[in-house]
Amino acid sequence: MRQAAPTTTFMDTGHDHAHCLDEALDRAAALCADRGVRLTALRRRVLELVWGGHKPLGAYDILETLKAERRGAAPPTVYRALDFLRTHGLVHRIESQNSFVGCPDPNKPHGGQFLICRTCGLAAELNDSGVDQAIRKSAAKAGFSVGRPIIEIQGLCPHCRKKG
Amino acid sequence: MRQAAPTTTFMDTGHDHAHCLDEALDRAAALCADRGVRLTALRRRVLELVWGGHKPLGAYDILETLKAERRGAAPPTVYRALDFLRTHGLVHRIESQNSFVGCPDPNKPHGGQFLICRTCGLAAELNDSGVDQAIRKSAAKAGFSVGRPIIEIQGLCPHCRKKG
DNA sequence: GCTATAATGTTATAGTATAACACTTAAAAG
DNA sequence: CTTTTAAGTGTTATACTATAACATTATAGC
Incomplete structure (x- = not known):
């Protein structure tokens, strides 16, 4: 490592x-x-x-x-x-x-989970297992086999919220 | 209604x-x-x-x-x-x-949550509150205010899994 | 060094989306 | 009912995103 x-x-x-x-x-x-x-x-x-x-x-x-x-x-x-x-x-x-x-x-294969600030444009990559599990659970209910999940959350980053 | x-x-x-x-x-x-x-x-x-x-x-x-x-x-x-x-x-x-x-x-405003089959191309719209909550929780940890979440899960739909 | 393969150069074009202005149609005001 | 105004659509041009196809160069293995 x-x-x-x-x-x-x-x-x-x-x-x-x-x-x-x-x-x-x-x-x-x-x-x-x-x-x-x-x-x-x-x-x-x-x-x-x-x-x-x-x-x-x-x-x-x-x-x-x-x-x-x-x-x-x-x-x-x-x-x-x-x-x-x-x-x-x-x-x-x-x-x-x-x-x-x-x-x-x-090194860890993963689909992207991103928080993207609509004001400054910065992106932060998450990799939240809670989100991943919620998705897998929901997909399973529909009988769907998950390949590549794409998650892109538009919103406001901490800095732009303060300045806002 | x-x-x-x-x-x-x-x-x-x-x-x-x-x-x-x-x-x-x-x-x-x-x-x-x-x-x-x-x-x-x-x-x-x-x-x-x-x-x-x-x-x-x-x-x-x-x-x-x-x-x-x-x-x-x-x-x-x-x-x-x-x-x-x-x-x-x-x-x-x-x-x-x-x-x-x-x-x-x-009528219900929402970002899209989609399951998209990579074989037949069909898309199904979810609107799973578990997924939504997991995202909000994870974003909150990062101090991020969620606007529009985009969730597009590529994978295999039930029919295409069977036909395999 | 020679050969096979991978990487890059080069030209052309496909695919996705919007700007800008003209024209038409429908709604609102009188 | 007509005028006025705004909304919607037509039309032309162009910007932005991405890939196809083939030529050339560089690298790795022999």
């Missing part, structure tokens, strides 16, 4: 984000090494951009930055990197926003 | 769908009358198409049908009708599929 439990709640605005980022990149490198897959410079860079903050980024936002750095970056450049990162659980897609955010806990 | 509690689980393949559809249109007419808003021919027709089955439809699928019926139907034609229907809770958007499905219970 390389890391202690990663962040799952809203960060202070002034938290040490460089630390989050470094840890995320270290986890990714370790995970890819374990699985014998390649965290190439491009994939690493895209992951870095996604972890640039706790606010989900659009694919074309990422592309804008890449274009300034690499000759000929195009949509497939970023979508392919994102596909790789998602396959390995390093990044989640926020379905309700067409955006992407780093996963703080890529 | 015009109607008894509407469907919330997976329908038999051979259920009386004409009945579902009629009830949905009646509910919509009553709701619009109550609220003093207009269920125009276009809006009614789009709702009818969305309720053509229990499988969510894409906006451009709806558009294809409309084009055959109305001169000059274009994307705004269908998106505007869908916006109206969504505003009044008559239709939900399935975020993970860019598709739209009729709501069986438009």
Whole structure:
């Protein structure tokens, strides 16, 4: 085990984000090494951009930055990197926003549970077993076999509630 | 009150769908009358198409049908009708599929909880208070104020499990 | 080094959604 | 009943999101 439990709640605005980022990149490198897959410079860079903050980024936002750095970056450049990162659980897609955010806990396979602030745009990943169990129970009642649960809760984060 | 509690689980393949559809249109007419808003021919027709089955439809699928019926139907034609229907809770958007499905219970305001079969594409709307409570509890722990919860559970419906 | 495979570059296009303005129809006011 | 006003729809153009298909380059294993 390389890391202690990663962040799952809203960060202070002034938290040490460089630390989050470094840890995320270290986890990714370790995970890819374990699985014998390649965290190439491009994939690493895209992951870095996604972890640039706790606010989900659009694919074309990422592309804008890449274009300034690499000759000929195009949509497939970023979508392919994102596909790789998602396959390995390093990044989640926020379905309700067409955006992407780093996963703080890529080793544990899970669907995403997100709290998303409608004011500041920050997203926090939950992974609440109570929610998961309630869903499984409810699905079971309908005779439904649960594959990938998508949970995206729009609302107000603690900071924006106070300022509100 | 015009109607008894509407469907919330997976329908038999051979259920009386004409009945579902009629009830949905009646509910919509009553709701619009109550609220003093207009269920125009276009809006009614789009709702009818969305309720053509229990499988969510894409906006451009709806558009294809409309084009055959109305001169000059274009994307705004269908998106505007869908916006109206969504505003009044008559239709939900399935975020993970860019598709739209009729709501069986438009009077009770609620975010959508959906079970979506990855094989046959059918969607069933839940509205499980256990799930809702688990989410509220978990969000409260993070100091987050819940607005609109989006829950889309991909998996296998009872019929597709059996056919396997 | 050679070969097979994986990754990326490159061009084109598909699929989803909205902006902006013109026109028509229906409701409200007189 | 007509005028006025607002709501709804038509129409054109365009923005945003994502993938297909094929060429080229880089990497890993032999």
